[in-house]
Amino acid sequence: MNLSHLTYFKKLAEVKHYTKAAAELYIAQPTLSVAISSLEKELGTPLFERKNNQILLTPCGKQFYHYVCIALQNIERGITAVHEYAGMINGQINLGTLYAMQGKYWSEAIRAFHEEYGAPIQINITQGFTPSLTRDLKADKLDVVFAGQTEPDPDLISVPCWAQELAVAVNKDHPLASKKEISLDELEGYHILTYKKSSIVAAELMEVLGSRKYDIEFAYNDEITLSSLVTSNKDDVSLLCYSFLVKAFDEVVFIPVKEAPKDFHKVYLLSKKQGEKSQLLRDFITFMSSYHFPTAKVPVR
Known part of the structure; x- marks a missing residue:
């Protein structure tokens, strides 16, 4: 059985039109017709039938199409595996x-x-x-x-x-800066900066906050921006995810939140x-x- 003929069969089954399939395969339409006829002769049954100006698979053709797809996919996998093993591609x-x-x-x-x-x-x-x-x-x-x-x-x-752990970020001169750990209830009365409501972190934060009502500004993209704002405004408080990105802010103190899991x-x-x-x-x-x-x-x- 010719491998090219299987490829031609698969394309015709998907396109359902001889002229279009031949064009996409970059072959002449007679070549495609001969290939399909050869397959049908070898299998001893029609694979396609004409209906309303379309070329449709027969019941046998549908069964054959399923296994041809698997076979061609496995051949491609085998070629890729051999190339990788032999070092033919970086x-x-x-x-x-x-x-x-x-x-x-x-x-x-x-x-x-x-x-x-x-x-x-x-x-x-x-x-x-x-x-x-x-x-x-x-x-x-x-x-x-x-x-x-x-x-x-x-x-x-x-x-x-x-x-990442959830942290409260404050300026080193802020009244909360001496805290080793902080409860969310202690943030009441402060203006809090955090991530945009469209972010994944904001949704996770809302779960931790529960029914608590605070003065929260959901407006920022990342912890670098949040840390820089706390650096420039000694009164603001930020809720952010701790990472190496914020270590450069010497003026900011980061405090873990009691209610939040360590893997926030x-x-x-x-x-x-x-x-x-x-x-x-x-x-x-x-x-x-x-x-x-x-x-x-x-x-x-």
Whole structure:
């Protein structure tokens, strides 16, 4: 059975038109017709029938189409596997990540994977926020991402890998700055700055706050902005996720929140359930899924 004929059959079954299928295959229509006739002769049964100016699969054709798709997909997988094993292609991963994830342990994990994999590989890194990273993953612009997640997505595989502690950020001259730990009830009466309501963190924060009513300004994208605002205004208070990004703010004191779990904001390794994955990508996902990323906790003062 000719492999090209199977490819032609699959295309005609999907396009349902000889002329259009031949054009997409870059072959002459008679060539396509001969290929289909040859398949039908070999199988001893018609695979297509004409209905209302369309070329439709017969019941036997539908059965055959199912297995042809599997066969062609497996052949493609085999070719990819052989190329990777033989070193015919340099592996490449398009990785998306949150800014806050790229601290010491993230860098060590990337280096450890390079060392374990051995073969030359290229990891292209895209930074962003969860919505854009998830969107690009689904659009196949990224292969795998480190991002947040509000609820399970049926199209994605998610593995929890890292977390950030919730912190109150205040200027070092603020009345709350001497606190080693703080209760949310102690924030009553203060103007509080935090993330935009459209963000995943804001939704998680609302759960922790419960029915409490505070003067909260949901307006900002990230903890760097929130920390800089607290630096410039000694009266303001900020609720943010702690990470290495805020360590540069010497004028700001970070205080853990009693009511919030230590793993307040979880970050996941996200990949698509459907679609082909190279051996390199599968190895990367397996490696990072089992790697230990310590939670970003507020340092003890």
